Amino acid sequence: MTEAQEEQRALDAVELDGSQGEGGGQILRTGLALSMVTGRPLAIAKIRAGRAKPGLMRQHLACVHAAAQISGAQVEGAELGSQSLRFVPGPVRAGDYRFAIAGAGSCMLVLQTVLPPLLLQPSGQVSRLRLSGGTHNPMAPPFHFLERAFAPLVRRLGGDLQLELRRCGFYPAGGGEVDATIVPAVEGARLQAFDLLSRGELLSGHAECLAPGLPRHVAARELETVGAAMGWSVEAEQLRTVPTRQNEGPGNALLVTLAYAHLTEVFTAFGEKTLSAEQVAHGLVKEVRAFQKHEDAAVGPHLADQLALLLALAVFRQPGQSGAFTCSEVTPHTRTNCEVIERFLPVRFTITEAAGAARGAGAGGVVITGRPGA
Numbered sequence: 001m002t003e004a005q006e007e008q009r010a011l012d013a014v015e016l017d018g019s020q021g022e023g024g025g026q027i028l029r030t031g032l033a034l035s036m037v038t039g040r041p042l043a044i045a046k047i048r049a050g051r052a053k054p055g056l057m058r059q060h061l062a063c064v065h066a067a068a069q070i071s072g073a074q075v076e077g078a079e080l081g082s083q084s085l086r087f088v089p090g091p092v093r094a095g096d097y098r099f100a101i102a103g104a105g106s107c108m109l110v111l112q113t114v115l116p117p118l119l120l121q122p123s124g125q126v127s128r129l130r131l132s133g134g135t136h137n138p139m140a141p142p143f144h145f146l147e148r149a150f151a152p153l154v155r156r157l158g159g160d161l162q163l164e165l166r167r168c169g170f171y172p173a174g175g176g177e178v179d180a181t182i183v184p185a186v187e188g189a190r191l192q193a194f195d196l197l198s199r200g201e202l203l204s205g206h207a208e209c210l211a212p213g214l215p216r217h218v219a220a221r222e223l224e225t226v227g228a229a230m231g232w233s234v235e236a237e238q239l240r241t242v243p244t245r246q247n248e249g250p251g252n253a254l255l256v257t258l259a260y261a262h263l264t265e266v267f268t269a270f271g272e273k274t275l276s277a278e279q280v281a282h283g284l285v286k287e288v289r290a291f292q293k294h295e296d297a298a299v300g301p302h303l304a305d306q307l308a309l310l311l312a313l314a315v316f317r318q319p320g321q322s323g324a325f326t327c328s329e330v331t332p333h334t335r336t337n338c339e340v341i342e343r344f345l346p347v348r349f350t351i352t353e354a355a356g357a358a359r360g361a362g363a364g365g366v367v368i369t370g371r372p373g374a
Contacts, residue, residue, distance in 0.1 A: 011257060013041035013345050018083070021336025025060050028085070029113045030337055032067040034344035035089050036117035037313070042087040055081040057138075061103030062133070063113040066099045070114055092117040093124035093185075097334050098283020101133030104174035106140035111180055112306075116313055118182045120191070126180045135169040135176035136210065138254040138270045141302060143168075143178060143253055145266040150306050152264065157314055158185035158192045168244055170251025193314035193323035193368070196298045196307070198265045200261025207232060207256045208240040211271070213249025218277050222254045224279035230256075230288075245370065255279055265291065265300050294328035294354075294363040301329040304366065305337050308349070311368045316345045322369040330364040338366070346371040 016031050025048055035042040046055045056064070056079065064078045064085065072090035099110050111131055118127045142149070147163045154161040160183035170174020185191050207226040209219040223239040232238035252271025257264065267273040269284035271277070291300045299307060304327035311323035327334070330353055338349040348371045353364040 009216035009244035012041045013086075014040065015043040016340065016343065018047040019049035019265050021050075021339065022199040022332045023308050024048060024333070024336075025051075025109070026125075026333060026337055027061075027340055028056075028060055028149035029063055029109060030340045031344075032063060032087060032113050032124050033099045033116040033309070034045045034341065035087055036067060036071045036073075036114075037120060037316075039089060041089070042343065044045045045084045047085060048109070049083065055083045056085070058103060059101055059133070062099060062101040062105060062107075066097070066110050066114050069097065069099075070095075071116065078221045092121065094118055094121045094123065094182075096128045098130045099132070099175065100327065103172045104134040104137065104169060104171040105170070106135075106212055107176065107178060108137070108146055111146070111178075112141070115154075115161065115182060116253070116309065119154070119161075119184055119186045119205040120313065120317065124184045124186070126184075129180040129182070131180060133169055133176060134171060134172075134174050135165065135167075135178060136251065136270070137171060141306070142160050142253060142255075142266075143176075144257070145268065145293050145302070148257060148264045149266045149303050153196075153303075153307060153310055156194060157310055158190070159183055166361060167241065168212060168248040168251065169252070170212070170221050170249060172337070173249075173251075175248075183274045184209060187340070191310075191314035191317055191319065193311050196262060196304070196325040197261055197365075198296070199265075199298050200324070202258065202260055204239045204256065204259045205230070205232070206240060207254065208242050208250065209255070210244055211249070212225050212244035212251055212305075213246050213349075214252055218221060218252060218271070222271075223280045225278050226254070226256065226285060229282075229285040248293045252280070254284050256284060258268055258288070258291075264302060265304075267291070267300070291328045297326045297328040297363045299325055299327050299329060301334065303327075304330070304334050308334060308366060309341060312345055312347045312349075315347050315368050315370055319370050322367065324367040326363070326365045330366075334366075 166177040
Protein backbone atom coordinates (compact mmCIF):
# COMPACT_ATOMS: atom_id res chain seq x y z
CA MET A 1 0.00 0.00 0.00
CA THR A 2 1.46 3.37 -1.05
CA GLU A 3 1.72 6.37 1.29
CA ALA A 4 -1.06 8.14 -0.63
CA GLN A 5 -3.29 5.09 -0.34
CA GLU A 6 -2.63 4.89 3.39
CA GLU A 7 -3.57 8.56 3.83
CA GLN A 8 -6.79 8.11 1.86
CA ARG A 9 -7.69 4.99 3.83
CA ALA A 10 -7.29 6.93 7.07
CA LEU A 11 -9.81 9.51 5.84
CA ASP A 12 -12.45 6.95 4.81
CA ALA A 13 -15.05 6.26 7.46
CA VAL A 14 -15.78 2.66 8.33
CA GLU A 15 -19.53 2.12 8.19
CA LEU A 16 -20.84 -0.66 10.42
CA ASP A 17 -24.27 -2.24 10.61
CA GLY A 18 -24.98 -2.72 14.30
CA SER A 19 -27.56 -5.40 13.49
CA GLN A 20 -25.08 -7.71 11.78
CA GLY A 21 -24.34 -11.10 13.27
CA GLU A 22 -25.32 -11.25 16.93
CA GLY A 23 -26.15 -7.53 16.85
CA GLY A 24 -24.86 -6.62 20.32
CA GLY A 25 -22.74 -3.98 21.99
CA GLN A 26 -19.45 -5.68 21.09
CA ILE A 27 -19.77 -4.25 17.56
CA LEU A 28 -19.79 -0.76 19.04
CA ARG A 29 -16.90 -1.39 21.45
CA THR A 30 -14.64 -3.04 18.89
CA GLY A 31 -15.52 -0.33 16.37
CA LEU A 32 -14.62 2.45 18.81
CA ALA A 33 -11.36 0.76 19.82
CA LEU A 34 -10.20 0.21 16.25
CA SER A 35 -11.33 3.63 15.12
CA MET A 36 -8.90 5.06 17.67
CA VAL A 37 -6.16 2.57 16.75
CA THR A 38 -6.33 3.36 13.02
CA GLY A 39 -7.49 6.99 13.15
CA ARG A 40 -10.38 6.13 10.81
CA PRO A 41 -13.82 7.65 11.54
CA LEU A 42 -16.58 5.27 12.57
CA ALA A 43 -20.19 5.48 11.40
CA ILE A 44 -22.47 2.88 12.93
CA ALA A 45 -26.21 2.42 12.36
CA LYS A 46 -28.82 0.08 13.86
CA ILE A 47 -26.87 -0.05 17.13
CA ARG A 48 -27.77 -3.13 19.19
CA ALA A 49 -30.67 -3.88 16.88
CA GLY A 50 -30.44 -7.51 17.93
CA ARG A 51 -31.30 -6.74 21.55
CA ALA A 52 -34.65 -6.42 23.34
CA LYS A 53 -33.85 -2.77 24.12
CA PRO A 54 -31.98 -1.50 21.04
CA GLY A 55 -29.79 1.58 20.93
CA LEU A 56 -27.24 3.01 23.34
CA MET A 57 -27.70 2.31 27.03
CA ARG A 58 -25.73 3.96 29.85
CA GLN A 59 -22.85 1.51 29.76
CA HIS A 60 -22.50 1.94 25.99
CA LEU A 61 -22.54 5.73 26.33
CA ALA A 62 -19.83 5.40 28.97
CA CYS A 63 -17.70 3.56 26.39
CA VAL A 64 -18.30 6.29 23.82
CA HIS A 65 -17.47 9.07 26.27
CA ALA A 66 -14.32 7.29 27.48
CA ALA A 67 -13.14 6.80 23.90
CA ALA A 68 -13.84 10.46 23.12
CA GLN A 69 -11.94 11.55 26.21
CA ILE A 70 -8.71 9.70 25.41
CA SER A 71 -8.77 10.65 21.73
CA GLY A 72 -10.37 14.11 21.66
CA ALA A 73 -12.96 12.72 19.26
CA GLN A 74 -15.84 14.54 17.59
CA VAL A 75 -19.03 12.59 18.30
CA GLU A 76 -22.57 12.74 16.94
CA GLY A 77 -25.48 10.66 18.25
CA ALA A 78 -24.15 9.98 21.76
CA GLU A 79 -27.54 9.92 23.48
CA LEU A 80 -29.54 7.34 25.41
CA GLY A 81 -31.46 5.14 23.00
CA SER A 82 -29.63 6.42 19.92
CA GLN A 83 -29.26 3.77 17.21
CA SER A 84 -26.72 5.65 15.14
CA LEU A 85 -23.34 7.16 15.97
CA ARG A 86 -20.55 8.96 14.19
CA PHE A 87 -17.15 9.01 15.87
CA VAL A 88 -14.15 10.90 14.47
CA PRO A 89 -11.08 10.28 16.65
CA GLY A 90 -8.09 12.53 17.16
CA PRO A 91 -4.68 11.44 18.45
CA VAL A 92 -4.89 9.08 21.43
CA ARG A 93 -3.33 10.43 24.62
CA ALA A 94 -1.98 8.18 27.34
CA GLY A 95 -2.42 9.44 30.89
CA ASP A 96 -4.45 9.15 34.07
CA TYR A 97 -8.21 8.89 33.61
CA ARG A 98 -11.38 8.32 35.64
CA PHE A 99 -14.36 6.67 33.97
CA ALA A 100 -17.61 6.16 35.86
CA ILE A 101 -20.94 4.52 35.00
CA ALA A 102 -23.97 5.48 37.05
CA GLY A 103 -25.65 2.35 38.39
CA ALA A 104 -24.46 -1.17 37.69
CA GLY A 105 -23.39 -0.88 34.06
CA SER A 106 -20.17 -2.82 33.48
CA CYS A 107 -17.04 -0.69 33.86
CA MET A 108 -15.09 -3.72 32.59
CA LEU A 109 -16.56 -3.07 29.14
CA VAL A 110 -15.23 0.48 29.27
CA LEU A 111 -11.77 -0.95 29.93
CA GLN A 112 -12.11 -3.23 26.90
CA THR A 113 -12.90 -0.21 24.72
CA VAL A 114 -9.93 1.96 25.66
CA LEU A 115 -7.32 -0.77 26.20
CA PRO A 116 -6.28 -1.37 22.54
CA PRO A 117 -5.35 2.24 21.67
CA LEU A 118 -3.65 2.82 25.03
CA LEU A 119 -1.74 -0.45 24.67
CA LEU A 120 -0.40 0.70 21.30
CA GLN A 121 0.98 4.05 22.41
CA PRO A 122 4.23 4.47 20.43
CA SER A 123 5.70 6.61 23.22
CA GLY A 124 5.42 3.68 25.61
CA GLN A 125 3.72 5.98 28.13
CA VAL A 126 1.81 4.19 30.88
CA SER A 127 -1.92 4.90 31.45
CA ARG A 128 -3.65 4.58 34.80
CA LEU A 129 -7.42 4.26 34.96
CA ARG A 130 -9.89 4.45 37.85
CA LEU A 131 -13.07 2.67 36.72
CA SER A 132 -16.33 2.67 38.66
CA GLY A 133 -19.66 0.92 38.10
CA GLY A 134 -20.42 -2.78 37.82
CA THR A 135 -17.55 -5.23 38.27
CA HIS A 136 -19.49 -8.50 38.19
CA ASN A 137 -22.30 -8.34 35.63
CA PRO A 138 -24.18 -10.92 33.60
CA MET A 139 -23.45 -10.52 29.86
CA ALA A 140 -20.09 -8.88 30.56
CA PRO A 141 -16.65 -10.20 31.54
CA PRO A 142 -16.30 -9.95 35.34
CA PHE A 143 -13.22 -8.56 37.04
CA HIS A 144 -11.73 -11.94 37.88
CA PHE A 145 -11.96 -13.12 34.26
CA LEU A 146 -10.00 -10.10 33.05
CA GLU A 147 -7.46 -10.36 35.86
CA ARG A 148 -6.74 -14.09 35.61
CA ALA A 149 -7.55 -15.10 32.02
CA PHE A 150 -7.22 -11.98 29.86
CA ALA A 151 -4.41 -9.90 31.43
CA PRO A 152 -1.83 -12.74 31.16
CA LEU A 153 -2.43 -12.82 27.39
CA VAL A 154 -1.76 -9.06 27.20
CA ARG A 155 1.54 -9.72 28.97
CA ARG A 156 2.34 -12.53 26.55
CA LEU A 157 2.00 -10.02 23.69
CA GLY A 158 4.70 -7.89 25.30
CA GLY A 159 2.51 -5.27 26.98
CA ASP A 160 1.06 -5.34 30.47
CA LEU A 161 -2.29 -4.91 32.18
CA GLN A 162 -2.40 -4.76 35.97
CA LEU A 163 -5.78 -4.79 37.71
CA GLU A 164 -6.80 -4.12 41.30
CA LEU A 165 -10.31 -4.67 42.63
CA ARG A 166 -10.99 -1.94 45.18
CA ARG A 167 -14.68 -2.66 45.65
CA CYS A 168 -17.19 -5.10 44.15
CA GLY A 169 -20.17 -3.76 42.21
CA PHE A 170 -23.22 -5.95 41.56
CA TYR A 171 -26.53 -5.32 39.82
CA PRO A 172 -28.58 -3.24 40.54
CA ALA A 173 -26.60 -1.06 42.96
CA GLY A 174 -23.24 -0.97 41.17
CA GLY A 175 -20.71 1.15 43.00
CA GLY A 176 -17.74 -1.08 42.21
CA GLU A 177 -14.26 0.33 41.71
CA VAL A 178 -11.25 -0.99 39.80
CA ASP A 179 -7.78 0.41 39.17
CA ALA A 180 -6.14 -0.53 35.87
CA THR A 181 -2.58 0.14 34.73
CA ILE A 182 -1.90 -0.25 31.00
CA VAL A 183 1.71 -0.57 29.89
CA PRO A 184 2.51 -0.59 26.15
CA ALA A 185 5.05 -3.06 24.77
CA VAL A 186 8.68 -2.30 25.56
CA GLU A 187 9.40 -1.51 21.91
CA GLY A 188 6.63 1.05 21.64
CA ALA A 189 3.74 -0.32 19.61
CA ARG A 190 5.45 -3.59 18.64
CA LEU A 191 3.29 -6.33 20.08
CA GLN A 192 4.36 -9.91 19.38
CA ALA A 193 1.78 -12.35 18.04
CA PHE A 194 1.79 -15.96 19.21
CA ASP A 195 0.04 -19.28 18.74
CA LEU A 196 -2.09 -20.76 21.52
CA LEU A 197 -3.10 -24.18 20.25
CA SER A 198 -3.44 -26.18 23.46
CA ARG A 199 -4.25 -25.47 27.09
CA GLY A 200 -1.58 -27.81 28.43
CA GLU A 201 -1.65 -29.76 31.67
CA LEU A 202 -4.19 -28.82 34.33
CA LEU A 203 -2.20 -27.37 37.22
CA SER A 204 -4.97 -26.41 39.64
CA GLY A 205 -8.66 -25.69 39.94
CA HIS A 206 -10.86 -24.06 42.52
CA ALA A 207 -14.28 -22.52 43.07
CA GLU A 208 -15.04 -19.38 45.02
CA CYS A 209 -18.17 -17.50 45.92
CA LEU A 210 -18.82 -13.80 46.37
CA ALA A 211 -22.10 -13.21 48.19
CA PRO A 212 -22.11 -9.83 49.95
CA GLY A 213 -25.33 -8.94 51.69
CA LEU A 214 -26.73 -12.48 51.41
CA PRO A 215 -27.22 -15.20 54.04
CA ARG A 216 -24.10 -17.31 54.58
CA HIS A 217 -25.85 -20.52 53.61
CA VAL A 218 -26.15 -19.30 49.98
CA ALA A 219 -22.39 -19.42 49.43
CA ALA A 220 -22.07 -22.66 51.41
CA ARG A 221 -24.69 -24.46 49.31
CA GLU A 222 -23.28 -23.23 46.01
CA LEU A 223 -19.76 -24.32 46.90
CA GLU A 224 -20.92 -27.65 48.29
CA THR A 225 -22.75 -28.40 45.03
CA VAL A 226 -19.73 -27.48 42.90
CA GLY A 227 -17.43 -29.47 45.16
CA ALA A 228 -19.57 -32.59 44.88
CA ALA A 229 -19.59 -32.34 41.08
CA MET A 230 -15.90 -31.52 40.64
CA GLY A 231 -14.48 -33.65 43.46
CA TRP A 232 -13.15 -30.59 45.27
CA SER A 233 -12.95 -29.97 49.02
CA VAL A 234 -12.61 -27.16 51.53
CA GLU A 235 -9.65 -28.96 53.11
CA ALA A 236 -7.71 -28.82 49.82
CA GLU A 237 -8.57 -25.10 49.54
CA GLN A 238 -10.54 -25.78 46.37
CA LEU A 239 -13.77 -24.31 47.76
CA ARG A 240 -13.40 -20.73 48.95
CA THR A 241 -15.67 -18.02 50.28
CA VAL A 242 -14.27 -14.62 49.29
CA PRO A 243 -14.38 -11.95 52.02
CA THR A 244 -16.69 -9.11 51.00
CA ARG A 245 -18.29 -6.14 52.71
CA GLN A 246 -22.01 -6.05 53.36
CA ASN A 247 -22.38 -2.72 51.57
CA GLU A 248 -20.96 -4.25 48.36
CA GLY A 249 -24.18 -6.22 47.90
CA PRO A 250 -26.56 -7.73 47.74
CA GLY A 251 -24.88 -9.75 45.04
CA ASN A 252 -23.80 -13.25 44.15
CA ALA A 253 -21.10 -14.47 41.79
CA LEU A 254 -19.92 -18.08 41.74
CA LEU A 255 -16.60 -18.64 39.96
CA VAL A 256 -14.53 -21.61 38.83
CA THR A 257 -10.89 -20.99 37.92
CA LEU A 258 -8.91 -23.60 35.99
CA ALA A 259 -5.16 -22.93 35.70
CA TYR A 260 -3.46 -24.81 32.87
CA ALA A 261 0.16 -24.81 31.77
CA HIS A 262 -0.51 -22.38 28.91
CA LEU A 263 -3.46 -20.31 30.11
CA THR A 264 -6.06 -19.79 32.82
CA GLU A 265 -9.81 -19.93 32.23
CA VAL A 266 -12.47 -18.42 34.51
CA PHE A 267 -16.16 -19.36 34.44
CA THR A 268 -18.84 -17.37 36.27
CA ALA A 269 -22.49 -17.85 37.20
CA PHE A 270 -24.64 -15.17 38.82
CA GLY A 271 -27.31 -15.73 41.41
CA GLU A 272 -30.88 -14.77 40.59
CA LYS A 273 -33.99 -14.53 42.76
CA THR A 274 -35.69 -17.17 40.64
CA LEU A 275 -32.85 -19.70 41.00
CA SER A 276 -31.82 -21.78 43.99
CA ALA A 277 -28.20 -21.93 45.07
CA GLU A 278 -28.02 -25.46 43.70
CA GLN A 279 -29.37 -24.40 40.32
CA VAL A 280 -26.77 -21.64 40.05
CA ALA A 281 -24.01 -24.12 40.84
CA HIS A 282 -25.28 -26.79 38.44
CA GLY A 283 -25.44 -24.22 35.63
CA LEU A 284 -21.82 -23.26 36.23
CA VAL A 285 -20.65 -26.88 36.37
CA LYS A 286 -22.40 -27.53 33.05
CA GLU A 287 -20.42 -24.67 31.43
CA VAL A 288 -17.15 -25.95 32.89
CA ARG A 289 -17.84 -29.49 31.69
CA ALA A 290 -18.58 -28.23 28.18
CA PHE A 291 -15.14 -26.63 28.11
CA GLN A 292 -13.38 -29.65 29.58
CA LYS A 293 -15.00 -31.94 27.00
CA HIS A 294 -13.01 -30.25 24.21
CA GLU A 295 -9.58 -31.30 25.46
CA ASP A 296 -7.84 -30.30 22.22
CA ALA A 297 -9.05 -26.67 22.44
CA ALA A 298 -7.04 -23.97 24.19
CA VAL A 299 -9.50 -21.25 25.18
CA GLY A 300 -13.20 -21.01 25.94
CA PRO A 301 -15.74 -19.03 23.89
CA HIS A 302 -15.50 -15.80 25.90
CA LEU A 303 -11.71 -15.67 25.92
CA ALA A 304 -11.75 -16.42 22.18
CA ASP A 305 -13.51 -13.07 21.55
CA GLN A 306 -10.85 -11.17 23.46
CA LEU A 307 -7.87 -13.08 22.06
CA ALA A 308 -8.99 -12.50 18.46
CA LEU A 309 -8.64 -8.74 18.90
CA LEU A 310 -5.33 -8.93 20.78
CA LEU A 311 -3.67 -11.10 18.15
CA ALA A 312 -5.10 -8.96 15.33
CA LEU A 313 -3.48 -5.88 16.88
CA ALA A 314 -0.12 -7.66 16.97
CA VAL A 315 -0.40 -8.83 13.35
CA PHE A 316 -1.49 -5.34 12.29
CA ARG A 317 1.62 -3.76 13.84
CA GLN A 318 4.02 -6.44 12.60
CA PRO A 319 3.44 -7.28 8.91
CA GLY A 320 4.50 -10.83 8.20
CA GLN A 321 3.44 -12.10 11.60
CA SER A 322 0.54 -14.44 12.18
CA GLY A 323 -1.26 -15.74 15.23
CA ALA A 324 -3.52 -18.69 15.87
CA PHE A 325 -5.56 -20.26 18.63
CA THR A 326 -8.00 -23.09 19.16
CA CYS A 327 -11.24 -22.67 21.09
CA SER A 328 -13.89 -24.92 22.59
CA GLU A 329 -16.68 -23.12 20.75
CA VAL A 330 -16.84 -20.80 17.74
CA THR A 331 -19.81 -18.61 18.64
CA PRO A 332 -21.74 -16.11 16.49
CA HIS A 333 -20.32 -13.47 18.86
CA THR A 334 -16.76 -14.46 17.91
CA ARG A 335 -17.57 -14.50 14.21
CA THR A 336 -19.14 -11.04 14.37
CA ASN A 337 -16.17 -9.63 16.25
CA CYS A 338 -13.77 -11.04 13.64
CA GLU A 339 -15.81 -9.47 10.84
CA VAL A 340 -15.68 -6.05 12.51
CA ILE A 341 -11.92 -6.33 13.05
CA GLU A 342 -11.39 -7.12 9.36
CA ARG A 343 -13.24 -3.92 8.42
CA PHE A 344 -10.58 -1.83 10.18
CA LEU A 345 -7.33 -3.76 10.09
CA PRO A 346 -5.47 -5.30 7.13
CA VAL A 347 -5.78 -8.78 8.61
CA ARG A 348 -7.65 -11.92 7.59
CA PHE A 349 -9.31 -14.43 9.90
CA THR A 350 -9.54 -18.06 8.86
CA ILE A 351 -12.00 -19.97 11.05
CA THR A 352 -12.22 -23.75 10.97
CA GLU A 353 -14.57 -26.00 12.90
CA ALA A 354 -14.19 -29.51 14.23
CA ALA A 355 -15.56 -32.21 11.96
CA GLY A 356 -19.25 -32.79 12.51
CA ALA A 357 -19.80 -29.58 14.53
CA ALA A 358 -22.82 -27.43 13.81
CA ARG A 359 -21.89 -24.02 12.42
CA GLY A 360 -21.23 -21.55 15.21
CA ALA A 361 -21.69 -24.13 17.94
CA GLY A 362 -18.65 -26.41 17.90
CA ALA A 363 -14.94 -26.40 18.70
CA GLY A 364 -12.65 -24.87 16.13
CA GLY A 365 -9.52 -22.92 15.31
CA VAL A 366 -8.83 -19.31 14.37
CA VAL A 367 -5.82 -18.10 12.39
CA ILE A 368 -5.04 -14.39 11.92
CA THR A 369 -2.73 -13.30 9.11
CA GLY A 370 -1.85 -10.03 7.41
CA ARG A 371 -3.98 -9.35 4.35
CA PRO A 372 -1.97 -9.63 1.11
CA GLY A 373 -1.20 -6.26 -0.45
CA ALA A 374 -1.83 -4.36 2.78
